[in-house]
Amino acid sequence: MHLPKYAQNLVTTNMENPSTSANCPVTLKFEDIGYTIKIEGGGGKEQVTEKTVLNGITGAVHPGEVLAILGPSGCGKTTLLTALGGRLGGDLTGSITYNGKPFSNNMNxxxxxxxxxxxxxxxxxxxxxxxxxxxxxxxxxxxxxQKVMHAEAVIKQLGLTKCKNNIMGGPGLRGVSGGERKRVSIGQEMLINPSLLFLDEPTSGLDSTSAQQVVSALCNFAEGERTVLMSIHQPSSRIFYMFHKVLLLSDGNTVYFGKGDATMDYFASIGYSPSVAMNPAEFLLDLANGVHIDDQKSGMPMKQELISLYKTNNDNRLEFETQQDINNKKDGDGNGFSRWNTTWVQQYKVLVKRDLKERRHETFNPLKIIQVLVGSLFIGLISLIYYFSVFWSMMPIFSSITTFPQERLMLTKERSSSMYRLSAYFVARTTSELPMELALPTMFAIITYWMGGLKPTASNFFKTLFSLLYSVLVSQGMGLAIGAAIMHLQSAITLAAILVQMFSLVGGYYNQNVPVFLSWFKYISHNYYTFRLLLASQYESDEMYLCGPNNLRCKVGDFHMIQEMGLGNVGTPIGALAVMIVGYRIIAYVALMRLGRTRKLKSQ
Structure with missing residues (x-):
């Protein structure tokens, strides 16, 4: 796969400064890699056992080579690939080096x-x-x-020109095909012209032709002195013979590591060969599963024999080449190397633009608009001010609560690639929602205010609108905080429903005589402060209203609910809601920091 001319010039220029070179060749070596996980047992007792996922995996891949990691499901393919890519924490042992050095910002x-x-x-x-x-x-x-031109060049090189204006699609929304999605995913990584490319099951879900096209593109990409590693489950015969090296795993152990075209010869030399012509990958998977038609042994004894034979077969074991010193001269140590390719402001601008394009479809979908219109008509006919706060307490919460749980995997993936700072993402994500999140409640207020017969003055209307939008910002922040803190959508929605009900009950409309031991709860209820602002936007304590027969008039301030809520000093509810606006977002940001990348490897 060839780069555009200006990108080739860029690479040539950067070779003078290896620390910033986009495709400085990288030799990846890994020795005795081990990884264990803790599993909690059942039976009513907390029993924690350790399971070995990887057990002494050793190998190396050089520039221009494609390594395929094969094995049955659960054998440790993805775990090994993740570890080699610098994205696995926990109890990882062994040594992983990139041109003889540990993982760094430079390598990332x-x-x-x-x-x-x-x-x-x-x-x-x-x-x-x-x-x-x-x-x-x-x-x-x-x-x-030039960056835009680079993206267009990758689109052309990956054969995506015909679908370049099609949306990606998702659940319930038709977009590009599975093969095109996979090529876009690969294209995102090829854009940076990586020296080292990892792919987890790149042919999963593709037909044989599409799978071959993808692997062929990756092999062409490796020819430019790039190092490519991929996990793959069951490739076709044509795909199998494209691999330069093959690593076969069984229950976290190495069964074979060596040249792809020497695989069958190795197993024949130790007494395992198929009796009929078959796909080499299928034969290898049978062996890794402990199955061999022509052998009396099967299952665990056979697996242990294959593992033992590999360990004692020195001819097939890896011999580390002497290129390390040469490659080390090309590779800087990465100390002080910046994690980010772009500035915070650039990241913010791109993310805001992206989020606006995506969010407009979610915010202004027909069902949500109908929901707001119907709600505004009913509340306008009933004319209850408190329902202003109730309606716009629930909608923003349940709308924003899905934001981070739905984007968790994408956020983790993009952050692992150092695409942007978490702060830039968070600020862009929250601010890009504001115009759209405030548009619908504004439409709601315009309809409901005049239908409800509230004071027909501009001053009173804008006070009411301010109170409503202010409440929306709090509710949105609350939804973001709950979603980010829990990250499990069903659990987050359940908690939000409970809090919304409790805040509504103590908000001052349904119940003015809250038990003493629960009276404090209203002070953390945004419904309580919003209701106070909405009352203040319409009434003053000295105003008179009809309160009995014979044109009897009473002061608004003497009404028992008004006395309980209070009309004066609007600074208190404004200040309390301001604290909530900021506080909920701080909680959300701190919760998202848990999704930070883990790149530290335990080296020996």
Missing amino acids: RRTGFVTQDDHFHAHLTVTETLTCTALLRLPNILTEE
């Missing part, structure tokens, strides 16, 4: 990682998706126009 900038599951913004087109990636991940030595 030169590494691409394609996850098994493709995560995209559903309403963005192929061009928009790749352009946003280019603007965020390509260095600022390229102009914005």
